[in-house]
Amino acid sequence: MPGPVSAAANASLPDRLGRPLRDLRISVTDRCNFRCIYCMPKEVFGNDYQFLERKEILTFEEIARLARLFRGLGIEKVRLTGGEPLVRRNLEQLVDLLAKIPGLDLTLTTNASLLKRKAQALKAAGLKRITVSLDSLDDAVFRRMNDVDFPVAKVLEGIEAAAAAGLAPVKINMVVKRGENEGSILPMARRFHGSGHILRFIEYMDVGHTNGWRMDDVVSAREIVEMISREMPLEPLDANYTGEVAERWRYRDGGGEIGVIASVTQAFCRDCTRARLSTEGKLYTCLFATQGHDLRALLRAGTSDADLREAVSAIWVKRADRYSEIRTSHTAKLEKIEMSYIGG
Ligand code: SAM
Numbered sequence: 001m002p003g004p005v006s007a008a009a010n011a012s013l014p015d016r017l018g019r020p021l022r023d024l025r026i027s028v029t030d031r032c033n034f035r036c037i038y039c040m041p042k043e044v045f046g047n048d049y050q051f052l053e054r055k056e057i058l059t060f061e062e063i064a065r066l067a068r069l070f071r072g073l074g075i076e077k078v079r080l081t082g083g084e085p086l087v088r089r090n091l092e093q094l095v096d097l098l099a100k101i102p103g104l105d106l107t108l109t110t111n112a113s114l115l116k117r118k119a120q121a122l123k124a125a126g127l128k129r130i131t132v133s134l135d136s137l138d139d140a141v142f143r144r145m146n147d148v149d150f151p152v153a154k155v156l157e158g159i160e161a162a163a164a165a166g167l168a169p170v171k172i173n174m175v176v177k178r179g180e181n182e183g184s185i186l187p188m189a190r191r192f193h194g195s196g197h198i199l200r201f202i203e204y205m206d207v208g209h210t211n212g213w214r215m216d217d218v219v220s221a222r223e224i225v226e227m228i229s230r231e232m233p234l235e236p237l238d239a240n241y242t243g244e245v246a247e248r249w250r251y252r253d254g255g256g257e258i259g260v261i262a263s264v265t266q267a268f269c270r271d272c273t274r275a276r277l278s279t280e281g282k283l284y285t286c287l288f289a290t291q292g293h294d295l296r297a298l299l300r301a302g303t304s305d306a307d308l309r310e311a312v313s314a315i316w317v318k319r320a321d322r323y324s325e326i327r328t329s330h331t332a333k334l335e336k337i338e339m340s341y342i343g344g
Helices: 060-072 091-099 115-125 139-146 150-163 182-192 221-231 295-300 305-317
Strands: 024-027 078-079 103-112 130-133 171-176 198-203 234-236 247-251 257-261 272-275 281-286
Touching: 024 060, 060 091, 060 234, 060 295, 060 305, 078 091, 091 103, 091 115, 091 221, 115 130, 130 150, 139 150, 171 182, 182 198, 182 272, 198 221, 221 234, 221 247, 221 257, 281 295, 295 305
Parallel strands: 024 078, 024 272, 078 103, 103 130, 130 171, 171 198, 198 257
Antiparallel strands: 234 247, 247 257, 272 281
């Protein structure tokens, strides 16, 4: 849930479709220690792949300055992502800087490979909650999907460490790709039913242009809900707030809730209040954007806070993106920004 918003910070800034700026996703690194087949396939992100150099990426101070400015423009929530955010050294120092911004809801998405040893420090630095990505409980399926032979058991340990550290409720995101892991839907639902963690299923999307996406690969949110509900009956829940990406469902037996993110079959562009800041400081107004706006150049040219705020406002008010509502097999082939770069 968004934190309390001061009157000053509640300056609603509508884009061309009337959508305010409420959320900021910050990619803290374009690197990842996984090579998920649908996100950073090895054939593209191999040993010779050119990741950003240190001097190109925003420093923690630059990120925190931008986050403060965005807070002043109405942002209520920041999600740290990547790449894999926990591979950025001393990430807890950034969390500490961001946690000091009043009224900001701060969260992070991770593959949990490093979470067991980082959970306490992240919590102590002021992180509120966490989302863990996990695509299967079946070790063979999971290892095949992350493509670096990473075992499920270690992710589960990370999830428990996060809950024990107080980063609860832990959200667990599972991307479903037909032919890869739809057989893992029910085992995942059974495992997290009654656990206090919130499992969310994500429709496989045509982000970037390296994953060879086809509509046939998408298992729809509707199918997923029906499959689970046949075994463990579900009923719909109201959204926590306007613009929440997950559609919420509750187990009728009191076993908690799940979410489905139907970004392909039931696009939610009309409620999208998210901006994305890439690792090198480009601002994107849509996950499917092809071009960003270079805020790093402004930061490093000594631009004042007032002028930076003005620049961001000018970008947002011109925003008319609604890619998922106009997606076709043709648009899916367009050259888009990779998710590992723009931040998932
Ligand atoms: N490394 C972190 C992680 O694993 O959560 C954060 C970055 S990752 C890009 C963020 C989320 O995007 C993950 O849950 C991942 O499964 C999801 N994702 C990546 N590519 C996707 C795609 N093509 N369709 C749907 N979700 C995708």
